[in-house]
Amino acid sequence: MPTDVVFLLVPKLHLLDLAGPAQVFATANDFGYGYRLSYVAEVEEIVTAQGVPVKAQLEWPDLGPDDLIVVPGWRSPRLSPVPPIGPETKQRLRSHHAGGGTVASVCSGADALGAAGLLDGRRYTTHHDLTDELAARYPNGTIVRDVLYVVDDRVITSAGIASGIDLALHLVAIERGAEAAARVAREMVVYARRNGDELQESVMLRHRGHLSDLAHRVQDVIDARYAQRLPLTELAAEIGVSERTLTRIFTNATGLTPLRYQQLLRLERAEHLIGHGATVESAARAVGFEDPRMLRRLRSRATEPVAG
Structure with a gap:
């Protein structure tokens, strides 16, 4: 059975936060590794931070414990006063994780996971410009600074922008093997698949x-x-x-x-x-x-x- 990957889209999302991981899973699917992508939001059209409108579906697919929800980041360098997701969406995130599924975020997408209570008691990261704000907003978790991504109990958070590609390649490697991730990286002309604990800034x-x-x-x-x-x-x-x-x-x-x-x-x-x-x-x-x-x-x- 293919793995469902659902991207949760929010207003002013960053295109690369979405496109990078989506390209990884789409390329993996082209090679026959079995990924099925869908894009959901609370409204039918999302305008990205770069001004490109993106169509989304309102209905969520049925997800199982082997499936993944990814929350791309939205406009930074500062967090919005409140995370741009409603109560039903927060419950979707909580329920999927509680049922054994994996949730992931890119950049400020970690704010959505925090709003759903999924950062409490866990280690997490985000873009280096947002670490202080996120640490203050979710003090019951432990912020890990200046790394590419952090994995903690099926909650995976990444630094943002290009690091979403590293996160997605990591998941392909875990689920389909290192050879699969290497094939995808080569097809995408990614110079190297970076480990999560590598520094955000070279x-x-x-x-x-x-x-x-x-x-x-x-x-x-x-x-x-x-x-x-x-x-x-x-x-x-x-x-x-x-x-x-x-x-x-x-x-x-x-x-x-x-x-x-x-x-x-x-x-x-x-x-x-x-x-x-x-x-x-x-x-x-x-x-x-x-x-x-x-x-x-x-x-x-x-x-x-x-x-x-």
């Missing part, structure tokens, strides 16, 4: 909020060649400034030396490989460490400054 994004054109150019070089040896002399010559000027401007802009930035990129990529089954030794080689002991040291003191 090192590349976290240190890009500055306005220094020179520092951005240096980061472009390091991002592209982080697994290679990049002596400061070579880096400075490529950018066309002195080593002293490069170090000063880069550190002022990012809070890191070029070496520390490169090490963080290597560490992040190595953690990803290890999380997907690689040994420390093979991960160290893949990211450019000649000696795996360096990777072990960086992992053991990941929050400490590295001499260099």
Whole structure:
């Protein structure tokens, strides 16, 4: 029997919060893995945050314990004063979970699960811009910050936007196997299926909020060649400034030396490989460490400054 996946649509939903997971399950179904998608709402037409109207059905399909309800997020960065779902919809969510079914959310969709009481006593996450608000609104649960998704007793919450794809691929892997999820990811040209505990913001994004054109150019070089040896002399010559000027401007802009930035990129990529089954030794080689002991040291003191 196919698995029913019901998307609960609310006004001003984000298109990618809906389209990302929907594409995963639709592609899985194209491969014969057995998913049946439907879209329900409290009104027949939903206008998305991007202005595209979406038609929905008012009647819910009959759902069993093997089926899934997904609540995509709606316009952020702040939560609406009250979740945009009514009492009957809240009861639908509660009843489905109580009957053994799974409920999932993308981004601010976690607010709907919280309104239904499904976050109480559970760990959950959301988009990093909303964590403080959601934690205050649902203090009987435990917010998990800066991860892609959290699974707790058939309640699955994700960070939002693109992380909905990671959540859906995870569910395909659990229900249909890792090979099925890999086939879907490849068909969707997804670079890698990320684990739930990976950070919402990569090192590349976290240190890009500055306005220094020179520092951005240096980061472009390091991002592209982080697994290679990049002596400061070579880096400075490529950018066309002195080593002293490069170090000063880069550190002022990012809070890191070029070496520390490169090490963080290597560490992040190595953690990803290890999380997907690689040994420390093979991960160290893949990211450019000649000696795996360096990777072990960086992992053991990941929050400490590295001499260099």
